[in-house]
Amino acid sequence: MQDEQRSVRCTLMRGGTSKGLYFNAEDLPAPGPARDALLKALVGSEDLLQIDGLGGSRLVTAKLAIVGRSSRPDADVDYTYGIVPPGRGMVVFTSNCGNISSAVGPYAIDRGLVEATEPITQVRIFNTNTRKVLVAHVPVAGGRARVQGELAIPGVPGTGAEIFMEYSATTGAKTGQVFPTGRVVDRIELQDGRVIEATLGDVANPCAFVRAADVDCEGPVLQLPDKVDADPRLIELLKEIRGKAALLMGLASDWREAETQSPALPLMVVVAPPHDYQDAQGRKVRREDTDLQARLVFYNRCHESMAGTGSICIAAMSCVPGTIVQQAASGAAEGRLRIGHPLGAMEVVREMAKGGSELNPKFVRLGIRRTARRLMEGDAFYPATVLEAHQ
Structure with a gap:
C-alpha cells in the first residue's frame, strides 16, 4: 500500500509582524498548477480556520516564501512571496510582503544559500513578484543569522536583532511608475x-x-x-x-x-x-x-x-x-x-x-528595521492525492 501522505522540507519563520512557511525552491515543483496545489494544501486554502493546514487563519499567518540561489549578477537569492487567503481556495503571487521579506535574508544564510560574513551580511534579494531588488542587512554570528538584540517593533513581543531592509530600488514595483496615472492626486x-x-x-x-x-x-x-x-x-x-x-x-x-x-x-x-x-x-x-x-x-x-x-x-x-x-x-x-x-x-x-522629479522621485535611503526568528524546521505533510492529478 502506498503512503497516503508525502512531505516537503520547510521552515516556519516570523518575519516582522507576519509569519509564514519558507521553502527552498529546489524542494518544490516548478511554478505551475502542481506547485500551486501543493502550497494550497500545505497552508490550507478551503476553510477560514485553515484547520487542515499550517496557516493560522489570519492573513498575516497565511503567507509563504520560496527562496533559491539567483543567477542574476545583481542578486544573491531569488524570492517569491505567496499568500493563501483563508477560505478563498487560491494562492496569490501578485504582490510582495515587506514583513515576510525581512526573514528571507536570515533563511538564506541559515540554509547555506548565502555565505555568512560577520558582523553584517548583506543579502541582495530579487523579488520575483515585483521584479525588484531588495537588500537585507542581516547581523550574523558563528555563521548564522543572529536572533537576540535590542530592537523592539510594535506587534512583536520582546526584542530581537535588527535587520535593515532597503527598498530604495523598488519604485514603480508593479506598474513601472511611482505615479501610474501621472498625477499626485x-x-x-x-x-x-x-x-x-x-x-x-x-x-x-x-x-x-x-x-x-x-x-x-x-x-x-x-x-x-x-x-x-x-x-x-x-x-x-x-x-x-x-x-x-x-x-x-x-x-x-x-x-x-x-x-x-x-x-x-x-x-x-x-x-x-x-x-x-x-x-x-x-x-x-x-x-x-x-x-x-x-x-x-x-x-x-x-x-x-x-x-x-x-x-x-x-x-x-x-x-x-x-x-x-x-x-x-x-x-x-x-x-x-x-x-x-x-x-x-x-x-x-x-x-x-x-535630481528626481515630483512624479518620478528617487531615494537615497528608503527602508524599515525588522526582526525575524526561525520558529520550526522540519517536514510538512500533505495528502498524496494532491499531486496525483498533475503527474
Whole structure:
C-alpha cells in the first residue's frame, strides 16, 4: 500500500509582524498548477480556520516564501512571496510582503544559500513578484543569522536583532511608475455620486491612499481593525475605491472585477493626521510619537498592524508635496516617518535623492528595521492525492 501522505522540507519563520512557511525552491515543483496545489494544501486554502493546514487563519499567518540561489549578477537569492487567503481556495503571487521579506535574508544564510560574513551580511534579494531588488542587512554570528538584540517593533513581543531592509530600488514595483496615472492626486467618482480624492502610488507595492475624513471613519482617531472589519458599509466603500484605483493603475480591466483580476493590489490605505489613541492592546500611543495615523486594508480586511511594503509606500508618498499622505504628515521631520498603526508606532527611514522629479522621485535611503526568528524546521505533510492529478 502506498503512503497516503508525502512531505516537503520547510521552515516556519516570523518575519516582522507576519509569519509564514519558507521553502527552498529546489524542494518544490516548478511554478505551475502542481506547485500551486501543493502550497494550497500545505497552508490550507478551503476553510477560514485553515484547520487542515499550517496557516493560522489570519492573513498575516497565511503567507509563504520560496527562496533559491539567483543567477542574476545583481542578486544573491531569488524570492517569491505567496499568500493563501483563508477560505478563498487560491494562492496569490501578485504582490510582495515587506514583513515576510525581512526573514528571507536570515533563511538564506541559515540554509547555506548565502555565505555568512560577520558582523553584517548583506543579502541582495530579487523579488520575483515585483521584479525588484531588495537588500537585507542581516547581523550574523558563528555563521548564522543572529536572533537576540535590542530592537523592539510594535506587534512583536520582546526584542530581537535588527535587520535593515532597503527598498530604495523598488519604485514603480508593479506598474513601472511611482505615479501610474501621472498625477499626485486623482479624483475617483463613486456610485453614489460622491467624488473622493486619492493618491495612487507604486513604491514596494502599489497603494491607494484616501483621507479618513473622506470615507467617514475618522473621529479623530482611526478605528481599530475589529471595528473596521465589522463595518460592512465602510468595507464596501473601500472595496469600490480600491477597484476603481486598480482600473486607473492598469491592474484591472473593470473595477467590478478587481476582486478576481487583482485581489491583492493595490493595497488600500486610510490616513489621518497624528492624534493620541489607544492601540489594539489598550496601550496609549501619543500624538507626539507619530507623524500620521494609517490603516491598511487588504483582501477586504484591516491589517492587524502595518504591512512592510505598505509602510514603504506611505513613507515614499510622504516625501512628495501635495499627496494625500504628505498632507496628513505635514509635520514629519526629515529622514524618518513614524506611522501610527493598530499595534503602535513604526518608523520608516526615508531620504529623497536630488535630481528626481515630483512624479518620478528617487531615494537615497528608503527602508524599515525588522526582526525575524526561525520558529520550526522540519517536514510538512500533505495528502498524496494532491499531486496525483498533475503527474
